């Protein structure tokens with residue numbers, strides 16, 4: 001059971017939650033996919049957008065309350081999942097790219113280096129465009145590097161560092177993923193969101209969704225697909 005925290009991406013809240021956001025990814029961001037992008041006629045915001053902005057401001061302005069609420073929510077997720085015999089897994093950067101490993105806090109009189117330390121039995125995972133995040137010692141946090149417009153050099157370095165590369169392809173869902181991309185085998189990342197279970201050394205192919213379907217910035221990649229004759 002995946003639980004996702006959605007904050008306001010890039011600088012929408014007045015605080016930057018995506019240090020390596022690109023023009024293309026900001027345009028194609030999942031922040032306005034699904035219900036987050038449904039606005040009443042004549043309006044350009046909704047309760048979902050307002051909640052994401054409110055939570056993001058709380059993260060930067062009142063960290064103690066934010067962390068207390070986050071912990072409460074994670075505890076609720078654990079209980080809720082247990083009731084239906086599911087394993088909870090958590091993505092904290094649904095629409096942000098915060099280096100959670102850097103944010104320590106105190107809880108019940110104890111100091112924790114980060115949220116992962118408080119819940120060692122829970123698997124956390126995220127996508128990131130930030131290279132060099134210090135997570136190797138954190139066994140319950142998995143990161144997949146995200147390709148975007150203009151971050152080819154970082155993608156090359158990320159591959160060398162052993163990351164899988166999430167790549168959004170501008171192909172219809174009815175078409176198969178390309179077999180390889182950038183010299184790596186492509187793994188269909190849309191069959192499940194459980195990135196920590198992916199094989200290593202792959203491009204995680206994702207079909208373009210929401211505003212990404214119209215992207216021309218270079219964020220969405222257009223591979224050549226060889227179709228086999230029937």
Ligand code: SF4
Pocket residue numbers: 009010017018020021022025026028029030031094095096097129
């Ligand atoms: S880095 Fe990710 S969350 Fe941030 S704007 Fe780009 S796509 Fe959205």
